[in-house]
Amino acid sequence: MKQLIDKLEQEHCLTKENYVRLMQNTSPELTEYLFQKARDIRHRIYGHDVYIRGLIEFTNYCKNDCLYCGIRRSNRNAERYRLTKDDILSCCETGYSVGFRTFVLQGGEDPYFSDERVVDLIKSIKKRFPDCAVTLSIGEKSRESYRAFFDAGADRYLLRHETANPRHYAKLHPKELTLENRIRCLHDLKSIGFQVGCGFMVGSPYQTLDNIAEDLLFIEKFKPHMVGIGPFISQHDTPFHDKPNGTLEQTLFLLGIIRLILPDVLLPATTALGTIHPKGRELGILAGANVVMPNLSPVGVRKKYQLYDNKIAVGEEAVEGYNNLKIRMKSIGYETVISRGDHKTMRNA
Ligand code: SAH
Numbered sequence: 001m002k003q004l005i006d007k008l009e010q011e012h013c014l015t016k017e018n019y020v021r022l023m024q025n026t027s028p029e030l031t032e033y034l035f036q037k038a039r040d041i042r043h044r045i046y047g048h049d050v051y052i053r054g055l056i057e058f059t060n061y062c063k064n065d066c067l068y069c070g071i072r073r074s075n076r077n078a079e080r081y082r083l084t085k086d087d088i089l090s091c092c093e094t095g096y097s098v099g100f101r102t103f104v105l106q107g108g109e110d111p112y113f114s115d116e117r118v119v120d121l122i123k124s125i126k127k128r129f130p131d132c133a134v135t136l137s138i139g140e141k142s143r144e145s146y147r148a149f150f151d152a153g154a155d156r157y158l159l160r161h162e163t164a165n166p167r168h169y170a171k172l173h174p175k176e177l178t179l180e181n182r183i184r185c186l187h188d189l190k191s192i193g194f195q196v197g198c199g200f201m202v203g204s205p206y207q208t209l210d211n212i213a214e215d216l217l218f219i220e221k222f223k224p225h226m227v228g229i230g231p232f233i234s235q236h237d238t239p240f241h242d243k244p245n246g247t248l249e250q251t252l253f254l255l256g257i258i259r260l261i262l263p264d265v266l267l268p269a270t271t272a273l274g275t276i277h278p279k280g281r282e283l284g285i286l287a288g289a290n291v292v293m294p295n296l297s298p299v300g301v302r303k304k305y306q307l308y309d310n311k312i313a314v315g316e317e318a319v320e321g322y323n324n325l326k327i328r329m330k331s332i333g334y335e336t337v338i339s340r341g342d343h344k345t346m347r348n349a
Contacts, residue, residue, distance in 0.1 A: 001025050002082030005034050008260045009041075019213035019257075026253055026284055029268040037251075038259035045264050046290050050334045050340030052322070053102040053135065053268070054095035054296035057305040058083040062108025064139070065174045068204060068237035070306040075238045079304045081141045082112060085121060089128060093109050093294045094130055099146060099338040103129075105135035106157070119152040121276045126153040136329070149194045155342075157189045160199040163211055164218035170291050171206045178227030186218070186222065196341050197226030197258050197266070202254055203246020213218060220261055225343040226291075227265055233308035240327045248277045252287040259288030264344040266291050275312050281325070282332050291341065292329070294321045298345040315318075 004022050008014050014022070021089055059082045060071045071078050083091075092103050097179050103125060107113070113121075118138070123267030127135055135156040137151060146157070161182055169179040189196045200215050201207075219227060251273055258267060268282025268291035277283065295302065295313050302314045313321050325338045 001027075001030050001032055005030070005260070007038065008257070009033070009037050012055070012263070014216075014262050016210070016213040016217060019216050021210045023212065023250075023253070024255070025321060026249070031249075031253060031256070034256040034260075035287045036326060038256040041259055041263045042288055048334045049290070049292045049339070049341075049344060050329050050339045051099060051102070051266065051292060051339065052325070052336050053104050053273075053293040053341075054091070054100040055104045055106060055293045056083070056088055056091045057106050057108040057297045057301065058088055058128060058304050059107035059113060059297070060301075061110040061112065063111060064109050064177065066177070067172055067174075067239045068201065068235070069233060070238060070308060075237045078306070079171060080260050081301050082110065083301070085124060085300060088121060089124060091318070092125055092129055093281060093297065095096070095296045095322075098131070098319050098322050100296070100322075100334075101131060101338060101340045102133040102156075103296070104135040104137060106158070110141040115141075115148050118145075119148055122149060122152040122154050131340070133342065134278065140177075140185050143192070146185075146188050146194070147190055150194060154194070155224070155340075156195040158197040158199075158228060159185055159189065159230070160201075161186060161215070161218060162200055163204065163207065164200075164214040165211045168206060168208075168211050170183070172204060184298065186224075190224075192224075193345050195225040195266075197220060197228050197229035198224045201228075201272075202229055202246070202251045206245040207232075207239050210288050211266050216254075216257065216261065219258060224260065225266060225346065227267055229254055229258070230270035230271060231276050233272055233275060233310070235306065235308045248280060248283070251276075252283055253346070255284055255287040255289050258332040264340065266343055268293055271295070271312060272308065273307070275310055282328055284348070285329065285334055286332060292325055294318070294325050
């Protein structure tokens, strides 16, 4: 198996069969071998820097009904909220003062936030914080909408592909959502000029090792600037309330693999990873990740943005959360940096 890891390190690709073989044959020794290589690569490219992104969960209204997600439209128990522009700018203000230089606006697909409103938000943030990057994570839109967001100054866009297998996609989503459109969005975003992130949940219901291998092949081919992966965690008010969670081990292993596929990828140790294990994010960094995304949302709305159960940092002030993460990163020999943290190929873009 070590030869397969060596091959991946050198060629940045494997066959589907070989990805499956690797995942079937993990051992503590092989895993450490992989993580060592993943760290070496990330140190060569990004040193011991950890980029931070301030996550602002600005609306939990959603017109979609994804079966895994706690803010799906048919969850009558979700207490809905929207932040105002002033709320959002004041989140950025707080973040800026402690060193955040990227703000991620994430939300459900909320029709209230028309293109016009989103454009206005982007322009307002960029005007007040011209040295900061704005990342959007607001789902599937038309090419024209994406273009308008880009022209308004948005820099990056996160849109996980969720699974690269159409049959698996159909088991996770209502029929009006298709993998085809998701992929269309990703290609549009890339061709418009965004730094683009795709990704998937590890251990999502009905996922097979074959499916994960297909996700890895998709990542090889699409070459995103960012990849977001985290364990699936069940949410009590969804149809998947009784499905088992993804595991720490498999998520870490895949972080390492993704670092070898795309050496300069921006790879977050996600909140979901921090939720399934108290040291999840530190372990993610040690497996090859180089980004963390502390929550900048006002404490009053945190528990309402419940994509999954037991999400961490629900009662924690933004500055406190940031300081905690800084200490956690230092404890493993890494340093959170005050920087936009662009992809290597997109600096000064
Ligand atoms: N509406 C936006 C943002 C979605 S939330 C969009 O469509 O892109 C961001 C990510 O959270 C999703 O892409 C999904 O992969 C993840 N997520 C949702 N529910 C989850 C759950 N139960 N467990 C783990 N991750 C989940």
